[in-house]
Amino acid sequence: MTIIKAKDFTEKLSKAGHVRYTKQNASLGKYGPKNPKIISLGLGDPRPDTFIFSEVSATVANLYNKDGSSDSTDSAQTTISLSEKKSPGSLVEGLDVLLQYGDGYGVRSLLGYAKNLVKNSHCPQYEDWDVIISCGSTDGLDKATDVFLNDGDNIIVDEYTYINAIKTFEAKSYNQVSVGMDTEGMIPEELDRVCSNWQGPNPLKAIYLIPTGQNPTGTTMSLQRRKDIYSVCQKHDLIIIEDDPYYYIQFGDAPVADGETTLSPEYLSKLPGTKNLLPSMLLFDVDGRVIRLDSMSKLMAPNLRTGWITAQKRVIDVIRAHTDTTLIRANGLSMGLLSRLLLEEWKEEGFEKHVAFVQKQYVYRRNLLVKSMKERLGNMIEFSVPETGMFVWLKVNLPDEAKREGVVDELFEKMTEKNMLMIPGFLFSADQKNPNVKDIPYFRATFVYAPLEELDMAIERLETVLLEFGCKK
Amino acid sequence: MTIIKAKDFTEKLSKAGHVRYTKQNASLGKYGPKNPKIISLGLGDPRPDTFIFSEVSATVANLYNKDGSSDSTDSAQTTISLSEKKSPGSLVEGLDVLLQYGDGYGVRSLLGYAKNLVKNSHCPQYEDWDVIISCGSTDGLDKATDVFLNDGDNIIVDEYTYINAIKTFEAKSYNQVSVGMDTEGMIPEELDRVCSNWQGPNPLKAIYLIPTGQNPTGTTMSLQRRKDIYSVCQKHDLIIIEDDPYYYIQFGDAPVADGETTLSPEYLSKLPGTKNLLPSMLLFDVDGRVIRLDSMSKLMAPNLRTGWITAQKRVIDVIRAHTDTTLIRANGLSMGLLSRLLLEEWKEEGFEKHVAFVQKQYVYRRNLLVKSMKERLGNMIEFSVPETGMFVWLKVNLPDEAKREGVVDELFEKMTEKNMLMIPGFLFSADQKNPNVKDIPYFRATFVYAPLEELDMAIERLETVLLEFGCKK
Structure with missing residues (x-):
C-alpha cells in the first residue's frame, strides 16, 4: 500500500501563518523540564490543589423519555462525573488536568476520541493528518482562515452563506468572491468558470463551503457533487475550508411523510443514523487541502463551545500555535464532560442512539x-x-x-x-x-x-x- | 456633579475595528422578533429541550480545610448546581440559557456581577464604560488589540513581558516598541522619552501593561507610578491595555517573614484582602483610554477560561461584534458555575474569604x-x-x-x-x-x-x- 503524504502548502501561508509555523511552533519546548526529577520553577501554572472545583457532575438529559419513545432501559437518569484526579481505569483526565493550562490541542482523551471518529467516519486518504479541539466551528473558521489569508486576499464563498463567516471575512478585509448555487449547493462548473476567468489582483487562495445542510439554503452536496467540487479545487489549487456543523443531522432520502403524526419504525429505519451519512470532503482529499470543522453545538448544546478541526499536520501546527497564544485551549469543563460521556458512558452504541434521536x-x-x-x-x-x-x-x-x-x-x-x-x-x-x-x-x-x-x-x-x-x- | 463622558477614539480604530464598529454593531437587531406573540422561524438556535445536560453540579473544593486552617463552619462540602431552567428566586440562568447561543456579552448574571465588582473596586470616573465576559485575559488581549491595531502598527511594551503577548503581536505583525523598567515596572520618564522622540513611520497608538505582579518581572506599580504612567499616556494619546490577571494576588507590604513556618493572624492581617488592593488604571481614566482585562484563571482555575474586559462602551461594542462572530460567547458551564458561586453561594463575604486564602x-x-x-x-x-x-x-x-x-x-x-x-x-x-x-x-x-x-x-x-x-x- 502506498503511503500518501499531504502536499506542502507552506508557500501559501499568510504572514501570521508563516510566523506561527516557522517561529512559534513548539518554540518553548527546549526550556521545559526533560525529566520528572527536575524541580521546575519555570511554568506559571497555579497548583491544582488551589482549583475551586473538586468534583463536577452532569445529569445527562433524558431525551428519549421526553420524546415519549423510550423503553424501560432508557428511563433511568444517568449522571457523569469528573473527579479531582483521574480515576483508576478511567480514560478521562481529572480536574487537576482539565482545569489547568495546557497546550492548544486540548485534553488528550477528547482529542483521541475525535481522531478516532474522524478516522472511522471520513477515512482521510493521506497519512499526516491531525486534529485539534476548537471552541466550536465559528472559532475554528476564524483560525482556519488566518492560516492562509492576509488582508486583501480572496476567498470563494457560496452565493448565500453563513452570516458570521461573511462578517468575519469582512472584518478581516478578505475579498469575498461568490459562486452560484443550485439545489445541491455550489455549482462545480460555475466555480471552474470563476476560477478560470479570474483576473486578480491577488490569486484565489481558498474556498469556504458548508457541504451538508448549508446555512442558509439548507442544500446538501451529493457524493458526486463533493467529488466534482474537490476536483475543481484541485485544478485551481484552492485550500478548502469545510464547515460541517449539521453533519449528524442528515435525513438521507427519508420522504416528507404527509399526514403522519408519529414516525413509524419503518420510516425511522430510512434515516442514516451514524452508518449511512454522506462523507466529508476529507474522503477525497489526497492533497491535504481540506480543513474540516466539526462542531458539537447542534448535537449536544451550542454553548459547550466545543468542536474539532481536522487538516494536514502543518496546518494544525499553525492553528495550535494560534490557540496556544490566544485562547490557550478549549474549556476544561466542556472537554471533560464530553469525554466522559462519549468515551465511557455512551461509547459507540450510545452515540449512535443519540444521533438517531x-x-x-x-x-x-x-x-x-x-x-x-x-x-x-x-x-x-x-x-x-x-x-x-x-x-x-x-x-x-x-x-x-x-x-x-x-x-x-x-x-x-x-x-x-x-x-x-x-x-x-x-x-x-x-x-x-x-x-x-x-x-x-x-x-x-x-x-x-x-x-x-x-x-x-x-x-x-x-x-x-x-x-x-x-x-x- | 459633572458627568464625564469617554473621549471618542473612533478615528484610531483599526480597519477591522472600524468595520465592526460601523457595520456589524447590532446589525441583525432589525430582523429579530419585536414582540413575544411572534412565531420566529428566524433564529438558528436548537431547542433547549434537546440539550444534552439537564443538571450540572460542582463541589466547591474545601480549600480552607486542605490548608489545615479551617474552623468547623468551613468543613462541610458545598455543592452548587445549575438546573434545566432558572430556579424561582435565583439570579442565575438555567441551562436552557447557559447552554444556548447568545450575544458576545455573556450571560447577564455574571455580566452583572462583573460590572458591580468593577464599579466597586476600580470606580471608573467616566460614565459610559461597559463590560464583556471574555474567555480569559489572553483571549481578551487578542481582541482588545484588534480594536485599534493594524498590521504594521506600533505597540509599546515592557522591556520584558508576557510571552503570549509577544507572540500574538509578532504574528499580527505589530511593531513592538519596548520601554525600560525598574522595580516598579515601566519607567514613566523612559516612556515619555520614547514617545517624544518617536519618528514613525506610523504613530505610537497603544501600550500594553501588566501593572500588578508583572509577568515575568514580578514588579508592581505603586499608586503614584500608575498615575504617572497614565499621565504620559494621556500626553501622547495612547490607548492603554491593562492586563491584570494577578490583581487579587497582592501581598501589600507583608514582609518576608524569616523563619516563620506558619503565618500568624497578625501577619495575615497585613495582607490586603479585597479591601486594600491597589486600584486599576481605570481609577485615573477620565478619557476612557484604558482597556482593562480581568481573569479568573489565577483565582479560580485557568481552564474555566473566564474573565472580563472593561472599557468605554464604543470599545466594548467592537469587542462584542468580534466575539459575536467568532467565539459567539464565553463557555456556558463556566459562566453558570461562577455566577452561582459568586452571586449566590459566596456573596461578598465568601469571595473575601477566598481572596484571603x-x-x-x-x-x-x-x-x-x-x-x-x-x-x-x-x-x-x-x-x-x-x-x-x-x-x-x-x-x-x-x-x-x-x-x-x-x-x-x-x-x-x-x-x-x-x-x-x-x-x-x-x-x-x-x-x-x-x-x-x-x-x-x-x-x-x-x-x-x-x-x-x-x-x-x-x-x-x-x-x-x-x-x-x-x-x-
Missing part, C-alpha cells in the same frame, strides 16, 4: 413545516425539501406588480405585523454591493426552534401575508 | 522561596521581593570571566543537569533582534507550582550551579 426530532419538524408549506402556500413559493439540517430556503413568487424596490423589507414588516417571521435572504449574501440582492424575495425559515404546534400556525400567517401581496396559489 | 497560600510560598534565595545565594543573584503574583525575577551576578556568548543557555543546561529549572529571561524580551539580550543572565522563577518542600531544594541545586560558574556569595 436527533435525526428523528429534526426530520419530524422538517416534515411538519414542509407539509404545511406545501398545503398552504402551493405556488406562492418555491423551495427544495432539505435533506439535512435546520433550514428551508424559499423564494416568494411575487406577481409582477409586486416586484419593486424594498419589497423584501415590506414583506418582512408585514410578516412581523401578522406575528411570524423568517430571515430575509439578502442578509446572507456576501455580495452586498449588488443593489439588486436586497429585492430578491428569498427567506430562510428554521424548523428547529418554534414550538411544534406553532409551525403550521406560522405558515398560516405567512399565507395571509403572501395573499396580501397578490401571490397566487 | 489565595493571598495567604501565595505569600507563604513567596516567603519560602525568597528566604531560601537570600540565605543560599546571597550576592550570587540580584532580585526584588515581589509584592504580588507568582514570579521572582532574578539576575545572576556572573563573574567577568563567565560573561560570554551563550552563557544563559549554558546556565540553563547546567540547571537541568542538576534537576532544577527557571525560564531564561530573554524569552520574555520583545526586542529579540538585539543579539545581546540572549546573554543577559535574567531568569524567571515561579514560586506557585513546585511542591512546598521542594522550593528550597531547587534553590540548593541552583546554588551548586552558580558556584560552578564562579559566582561569589
